[in-house]
Amino acid sequence: MPTRLFIDGQWTEAGGEPIPTRDPATGTVLEDVGTATQADVDAAVAAARRALSSPEWAGLAPVRRAKLLFRLADLVDEHHEELAALETRDQGQPIGISRQVSVTGAAEHLRYFAGWVTKIQGTTNPVSFPDTLHYTRREPVGVNALITPWNFPLMILVWKLAPALATGNTVVIKPSEVTPLTSIRLVQLAEQAGIPAGVVNLVTGDGPVGAMLSSHHDVDHVSYTGSTAVGKLITAASAESNLKRLTLELGGKAPSIIAADADLDAAVAGNLAGATLNTGQVCAAYTRFYVDRKREQEFVEKMAAGLAGLQVGPGLEETTQVGPLVSDKHRRHVANLVATGRSEGADLITGGSEVDRDGYFYQPTLFAGVTDSMTIMREEIFGPVLAVTPYDDPDELVARANDTQYGLAATVWTRDIRTAQRYADGIRAGAVFVNMPPIPDMAAPWGGYKASGWGREMGPWALDAYTETKAVWLHYGY
Structure with missing residues (x-):
């Protein structure tokens, strides 16, 4: 070489x-x-x-x-x-x-x-x-x-x-x-x-x-x-x-909206993929989750179980689902933001620490009880760190999703085409994915x-x- x-x-x-x-x-x-x-x-x-x-x-x-x-x-x-x-x-x-x-x-x-x-x-x-x-x-x-x-x-x-x-x-x-x-x-x-x-x-x-x-x-x-x-x-x-x-x-800080009518199992599986792809080191990664309050507890429980069940290990091992972060410097960056989330009052559900082994590994991490003003809801973490906040009024979601300096990608999880279209029209992002992970295609615009x-x-x-x-x-x- x-x-x-x-x-x-x-x-x-x-x-x-x-x-x-x-x-x-x-x-x-x-x-x-x-x-x-x-x-x-x-x-x-x-x-x-x-x-x-x-x-x-x-x-x-x-x-x-x-x-x-x-x-x-x-x-x-x-x-x-x-x-x-x-x-x-x-x-x-x-x-x-x-x-x-x-x-x-x-x-x-x-x-x-x-x-x-x-x-x-x-x-x-x-x-x-x-x-x-x-x-x-x-x-x-x-x-x-x-x-x-x-x-x-x-x-x-x-x-x-x-x-x-x-x-x-x-x-x-x-x-x-x-x-x-x-x-x-x-x-x-x-x-x-x-x-x-x-x-x-x-x-x-x-x-x-x-x-x-x-x-x-x-x-x-x-x-x-x-x-x-x-x-x-x-x-x-x-x-x-x-x-x-x-x-x-x-950069990006992609919102994921889970509507009240969403297929929750599909939403959990898709958001796990969209949040942890390449250990969350994706500018379009799903990182801030807006969940209908009636379904918040179920969503958090299933996401926590899904994250805890992911196989963390070296990328060359065929069974690995989450690899290391790219460098020790970046691992420290992720750890600092997780510590900030805890200090600002977010509820740590799972993960939240480095993995005790060689290399730059970090546990897939889930926070709940997050507010829109918290640092982990506003800054790009670029790691396997997810933040969940509930909503009561669907009409408030477009404004909350757009309350960020970023606008690269977003996702909506719903069975209702009207809900999907309303949020896709209102969210200011270059790509809005409905019921799927954020993977670009060579024939579609990206920015x-x-x-x-x-x-x-x-x-x-x-x-x-x-x-x-x-x-x-x-x-x-x-």
């Missing part, structure tokens, strides 16, 4: 100090990964700029560009088990999630956007000028910085990389320093697939490396997934440099309202993020 940078088709040593990436199930170091310097970042951006207009890339027929993406998808499939095991070792997610969500999802996204390459069209428009042909072209935005998080490093990178390449852009990838290994491996596979030199570049390192890209005057677009706090820094850096385009998929971000990824909406629309006016009346 090379842990060097990939710039202009060459693997090269990083100029900065290496950073260890650890197996969260044991705490042991897997690899030391290089840290890019400003000179490294400048070289990667310059390579991407040159490749943008190179005959090998810009002159490539759409059908040939599609073929490269299809080939990369085939390589992901061929290395499916290797990539899944690497994702689990570096990130900690259960191996079943790595296989079925991360690796399978990566291949599916590559094929989806490969299919779009030959279907990106402009328009002809009936302008009110005589003897004038007006048409539009969809052109690449240019050099794109793809800055990815540590929770689903492989799949979220492909969410960005596939549409960027499908639309003819070039990229500089900066994975999280906590989980860089599958991103490095994917870049190796992209090289093997035959993607021309300079089109895909990789720089590794910590936050300052991402800041170099965010403020770089020759980067045209930053696509970032991560915290709202860092998203604000990226926005400021863009404004102070070249006002580059931004796609930001940021948030408010502090959950700007723009949309996936589906044809992603093409808008990576293209400019040029209008051409052709007067032929001479």
